[in-house]
Amino acid sequence: xxxxxxxxxxxxxxxxxxxxxxxxxxxxxxxxxxxxxxxxxxxxxxxxxxxxxxxxxxxxxxxxxxxxxxxxxxxxxxxxxxxxxxxxxxxxxxxxxxxxxxxxxxxxxxxxxxxxxxxxxxxxxxxxxxxxxxxxxxxxxxxxxxxxxxxxxxxxxxxxxxxxxxxxxxxxxxxxxxxxxxxxxxxxxxxxxxxxxxxxxxxxxxxxxxxxxxxxxxxxxxxxxxxxxxxxxxxxxxxxxxxxxxxxxxxxxxxxxxxxxxxxxxxxxxxxxxxxxxxxxxxxxxxxxxxxxxxxxxxxxxxxxxxxxxxxxxxxxxxxxxxxxxxxxxxxxxxxxxxxx
Ligand SMILES: [Zn+2]
Numbered sequence: 001x002x003x004x005x006x007x008x009x010x011x012x013x014x015x016x017x018x019x020x021x022x023x024x025x026x027x028x029x030x031x032x033x034x035x036x037x038x039x040x041x042x043x044x045x046x047x048x049x050x051x052x053x054x055x056x057x058x059x060x061x062x063x064x065x066x067x068x069x070x071x072x073x074x075x076x077x078x079x080x081x082x083x084x085x086x087x088x089x090x091x092x093x094x095x096x097x098x099x100x101x102x103x104x105x106x107x108x109x110x111x112x113x114x115x116x117x118x119x120x121x122x123x124x125x126x127x128x129x130x131x132x133x134x135x136x137x138x139x140x141x142x143x144x145x146x147x148x149x150x151x152x153x154x155x156x157x158x159x160x161x162x163x164x165x166x167x168x169x170x171x172x173x174x175x176x177x178x179x180x181x182x183x184x185x186x187x188x189x190x191x192x193x194x195x196x197x198x199x200x201x202x203x204x205x206x207x208x209x210x211x212x213x214x215x216x217x218x219x220x221x222x223x224x225x226x227x228x229x230x231x232x233x234x235x236x237x238x239x240x241x242x243x244x245x246x247x248x249x250x251x252x253x254x255x256x257x258x259x260x261x262x263x264x265x266x267x268x269x270x271x272x273x274x275x276x277x278x279x280x281x282x283x284x285x286x287x288x289x290x291x292x293x294x295x296x297x298x299x300x301x302x303x304x305x306x307x308x309x310x311x312x313x314x315x316x317x318x319x320x321x322x323x324x325x326x327x328x329x330x331x332x333x334x335x336x337x338x339x340x341x
Pocket of ligand 1: 021175284
């Protein structure tokens with residue numbers, strides 16, 4: 001059905017939203033990055049936030065990795081983590097995002113010498129401020145960086161189950177470079193996480209084909225798949241994802257920026273949705289890919305056949321696929337039910 005609206009952009013801007021796949025460490029806009037660098041006397045080669053423009057323009061994965069490492073390096077104290085979280089929450093609130101599951105990688109910080117208690121205090125404070133100052137509810141997904149020499153899978157879970165864990169952790173993630181580090185390597189860690197009530201939320205099928213997604217499903221008991229865009233190469237996998245209603249967390253601009261997909265038009269979002277798979281739309285590293293959730297949804301509308309009904313349904317699907325508490329879910333659901341597509 002064609003959209004009757006001629007004001008989709010305005011409708012979309014005001015739509016209550018849910019985001020399931022974005023990384024705290026990929027959310028530092030230039031102003032935040034600059035302020036944190038100044039406070040910590042970290043030289044990032046900029047005397048104003050505008051000087052950072054070049055750093056945020058990248059042509060290949062190495063440039064992206066450089067930006068990502070710079071972002072890590074300015075996060076030092078609990079206050080830094082709290083400020084980064086509340087800056088993200090303010091940005092989400094400005095787009096009417098009501099609830100987000102934010103991924104963060106504890107061991108990346110511990111390895112830089114940040115005490116995990118300091119990190120925890122910052123996340124807790126940031127999450128409190130997100131709620132009180134921006135009205136945004138956040139949950140955390142703590143992930144394992146798969147390509148590290150010692151990914152620290154067990155240490156990550158020990159941390160999440162121990163006294164220094166932040167509040168509001170809902171799942172265990174698996175990020176980093178997929179090629180050469182298949183899900184099967186992490187089976188026992190995810191088993192332990194699930195046995196302790198954490199959801200299994202790995203990245204899979206982003207750069208590696210269907211075998212990676214099958215591995216995440218079979219070895220990690222994945223409850224959702226981060227990206228999963230390579231699933232279309234395997235009809236059985238597509239049917240399985242659709243039948244079992246395993247949601248994909250899609251992030252089109254991320255895939256284009258990292259040159260996994262040739263162009264926004266070529267992204268398989270529309271085809272995955274048409275195949276009956278539960279598709280959710282996300283930003284991944286919004287600051288570094290210079291995107292917002294509103295932008296991603298507008299692109300889905302313009303290029304991938306997402307009518308306003310489908311965009312609204314995608315928010316309901318994201319809410320259903322989320323690990324928000326029952327009260328928060330009910331509140332957002334009631335709000336979404338009042339929206340006319
Ligand atoms: Zn991601």
